[in-house]
Amino acid sequence: MSRITIESIEAIIVDLPLKRTQRFAAIGADSTAVVLVRVRTSDGVEGIGECCTPSGPWWAGESVESIKLMIDDHIAPHAIGHDVFDIRGFYRIVDRKLFGNAFAKAGVEMALLDIQGKIAGVAVCDLLGGRQRNALPCSWPLATGSAEAEIDEAERCISAGTFNIFKLKMGFLSPEEDVARACAVARGLEGRGSVRADPNESWDEATCKWALPRMVDAGIQLIEQPLPRWNLEGSARLSSSCRAPIMADESISTPRDALDLGRIHAADVVSIKVMKHGGLGRARQIADLSLAMGMSLYMGTFLECSIGTAASMQLCATFDHLPYGGELSGAHLVAEDIAIRPARYEDFELKLEDGVGLAVEVDEDRLRSLRRDRTHSTHTLGTAVG
Ligand code: MG
Numbered sequence: 001m002s003r004i005t006i007e008s009i010e011a012i013i014v015d016l017p018l019k020r021t022q023r024f025a026a027i028g029a030d031s032t033a034v035v036l037v038r039v040r041t042s043d044g045v046e047g048i049g050e051c052c053t054p055s056g057p058w059w060a061g062e063s064v065e066s067i068k069l070m071i072d073d074h075i076a077p078h079a080i081g082h083d084v085f086d087i088r089g090f091y092r093i094v095d096r097k098l099f100g101n102a103f104a105k106a107g108v109e110m111a112l113l114d115i116q117g118k119i120a121g122v123a124v125c126d127l128l129g130g131r132q133r134n135a136l137p138c139s140w141p142l143a144t145g146s147a148e149a150e151i152d153e154a155e156r157c158i159s160a161g162t163f164n165i166f167k168l169k170m171g172f173l174s175p176e177e178d179v180a181r182a183c184a185v186a187r188g189l190e191g192r193g194s195v196r197a198d199p200n201e202s203w204d205e206a207t208c209k210w211a212l213p214r215m216v217d218a219g220i221q222l223i224e225q226p227l228p229r230w231n232l233e234g235s236a237r238l239s240s241s242c243r244a245p246i247m248a249d250e251s252i253s254t255p256r257d258a259l260d261l262g263r264i265h266a267a268d269v270v271s272i273k274v275m276k277h278g279g280l281g282r283a284r285q286i287a288d289l290s291l292a293m294g295m296s297l298y299m300g301t302f303l304e305c306s307i308g309t310a311a312s313m314q315l316c317a318t319f320d321h322l323p324y325g326g327e328l329s330g331a332h333l334v335a336e337d338i339a340i341r342p343a344r345y346e347d348f349e350l351k352l353e354d355g356v357g358l359a360v361e362v363d364e365d366r367l368r369s370l371r372r373d374r375t376h377s378t379h380t381l382g383t384a385v386g
Helices: 064-079 087-097 102-120 147-160 175-188 205-218 232-241 255-263 280-292 306-316 364-370
Strands: 006-023 028-041 046-052 135-137 139-142 165-169 194-198 246-248 269-272 296-299 349-351
Touching: 006 064, 006 102, 006 364, 028 064, 028 102, 028 306, 046 064, 046 102, 046 306, 064 087, 064 102, 087 102, 102 280, 102 306, 139 147, 147 165, 147 175, 165 175, 175 194, 175 205, 205 232, 232 246, 232 255, 255 280, 269 280, 280 296, 280 306, 296 306
Parallel strands: 139 165, 165 194, 246 269, 269 296
Antiparallel strands: 006 028, 028 046, 135 349
């Protein structure tokens, strides 16, 4: 059989309005941007991928602008002509030319797997070890800072049957205000919704000593990355003293991170994210290492639109045990999407779509109106969360 090679790689920045302002520890945003990656093969098959940051470079140093530049100038020139089935060889070449930039590499690998699935006539989850689940219990981010508004938003999600697990984004208020808010939300949703908290590295260990017990008493069920990513020893102390599980997110990007965390049990749970690990295959590898080190898995996100959400869901489908579910809810946060068949949130779960490759297709009309280099704009703003 003749080799099927990469003929072209295109990276397109797409601006997407959000249904409401999303606040993170470092910033607030009412729109987001992603990079759509299109890889075409020598025999005319196209694969797609999405690179997504949490609204800017504050989390990992990469932005949509840097991702496009890295793909255009430092990945594509070395990848064109490469066998689409040789992903290990793709990384070997690209890693030597380009340090880091995991998000940019992930988008290209995603498109290569989409191509492989289309050629083989199977879903990407079948290339990654096989389908173990058809749906993901999925959390919704509460990120406005007002407990009253957040309880209202959560109630709307519960009534709509979309989400009954909620993750409070924290760190943009003082610890005292944040803890009071978290306790109010957890108590307000008691018995109807599970509430988790993510301070995004904003606290020190002294703050955690008083804050975590109060939040656990109020019903918060999982605490994500309260300490800076480098403080593994502090996180190990929290993991052994806190009555709720501690989840690592910023602390785990590489295989070595999984080993370092696991050796001192610096987390009970790890958040697996396709972008930060540099691709679906690498994310699966880090998931396996984490399991071997005695930590549980959680399916994390950078709030991708439906393209990246479909890709993460293909990886997620290979996880047979996710005791806290995941958070692939970005496609529900964007007011407009670029997929023909957007992600489906039903019965408090994100559903895995049937189909080959990533099982998602680009809506070309939407893409034309939302791409940053468009010549005109037709998008509309504002749809209520529910
Ligand atoms: Mg996080």
